[in-house]
Each structure stands twice: as structure tokens, then as C-alpha cells.
Amino acid sequence: MSVGHIARAAELAGIATVIISADIFEQRLAVMNPPRTVLTPYPMGRPLGQAGNAAGQKATLLAGLRLLAEATEGGSVLRVDHPYC
């Protein structure tokens, strides 16, 4: 999981990070202990929501931004359940 490595390196350089991923990769990400992770219940290749679902995509991004701002420790995980369609 490339983004796990990137998140860790950026964080060590003082840049706060959040990964927003389809939860199909939950186990692969979890063992990397990334600083912050938002998990979405969507299919591979569409982690922010269905094509054309602008409201859902924005809601997912907002969840990521909230976690970026409010997390207090590494390994923070947030699950979102906005409908895919």
C-alpha cells in the first residue's frame, strides 16, 4: 500500500495526513498504522463514491477533513456509511 508509506513519511516531516480508502483494503492498511484513515464501503477504484454522486463524494472528503483536524493520535480510523449511489 503505497499511501501508507507516504503518510508515514509526510507525518514524520511535520505534514498531517489522512488516507481515504475503500474498506476492501482495511486489513492491508491497518498493519501499517497510518496516522489517520477514513474507510468507505465502496468498490475498488471508487473510494470516494460513485461516479456522478457529487454529494456523496463531498461528504466523504469532509469526513476526511474532520478526521485530519480532530484526530489526537496516530492510528485513528473513521468509517463512513454514505450510500454509494
Add this chain to the structure above:
Amino acid sequence: MTESGETFTQFKDSFLYGTRPDLNFKFLKNLTEEEAAVFLQQLLHKVGNLLDSGDATEIINHVRDGQRHGYRNPTQWAYEDKPFVPLNKPLPEATIGLMTSTGHFVDGEDPEPFGVEAMSQDEAVSRISDFLRVAPDLSRIPTDITPEALRVRHGGYDIRGSLADRNVALALDRMNELAAEGEIGRFANPAYSFVGAAAQTRLKNKTLPEWVQVFQEAQLDGLILVPV
């Protein structure tokens, strides 16, 4: 075994860069014969339901559940420590970057992997093992780029969602909206993309020190990372 001599195991494995490459269903190779048989039987049953309901939701959820099961085993990359820094300013004042592993690039700025001009998506799929042996290239994506000027190519996932709407992962439009609405101080320009199917050790040792410097020069306060 079929009349052609193909076993069910060979059939289910053929979706992973085999005779029937399909990146949505390559996970079938990670399932046992019994698991794959149950997945396919249930998929067909739900297709039958769709004929009457007209609602594909349970099919979408079934595919996602199958993918989740197929990718349930962790990779070798495991860490005990948990690096963490808080966001150093409120979101409405923060500069937020976006990076995706989707393989997007600007038309005219093709990274030309392995020196191949205008590599097709099909060739990228067929050469996935080559991509996994090299460090990824960083593509800079202007945040005001038109959809017509954006390209995507990645041999590791089904790019049809990204072709239909870049915002399924590379959410340029949504991030621009969030900046305009004041949810964040600034959407850092450019955004970044690369092909996530890459040599992970080379990414860590060679690429990341350079990329972190790029992030620092862009004065990012926060970075959203979106894998596919």
C-alpha cells in the same frame, strides 16, 4: 474440468492478468474454489433479482464484499509505531494537498513508462509485473485542469470509474468546491498522482524523500491521500 480442459481454479484465476483479465474481479484468485463458487452463485442470484427490482445496489455491495474478502490478508508491510502530528492550524486557514495512486497525468506530460510513448491501458495491464519492479513517477495535476486535458492509465485497477468521473478518487472538483465554500483555506495547486502499483522498497528509499520535499516546498499543512 470443462471440455476445453480448463479447471474451475484455472477459470477463477484467469481474471488476474490471465486469459480473462478483469481488474474488478482479479481478487477471485485469492479465494478458494468453494469461496469463488459461492461468490459467483450469489452474484448470479442477485442479477436475477435485478431483473425484477431494477436496483443494482445489492450487486454493487456483493462485489465490494467479495473484493474485501479477497484482499483480507495483510501484505508484508507492517509497522508497530504510529507517526502522528496534529494539523497545525484550523481547516479554514489550512493549505490542503491531494495525492492519488490512480495514475492520472496531464495530456502532453505522459510519464511514458519504460520509454513507451502513449502506452495504452491494455498494455499497462499486461505489463503490471514491470510496474511493480520500478519506482513510481510523480505527476503534477493543475487543480483547474479540464477533464479533456486529463489522462489516466493504471494496470492495477479498473479505471472506468475514473474515466466516468475523476472525482471518484482524484476529487479536483470537490476539493475546489470545498475551498470556495471556506471549508479549507486553500486547495494546494498542483495536486499529485502516481501509479500505486510500484516497487514499494524503491518508493520508500528513493522516491519518498523527494516527494516529501515537494510537499514541504508546496507548504502543505495537510495532505489527503487516496489509494485505489
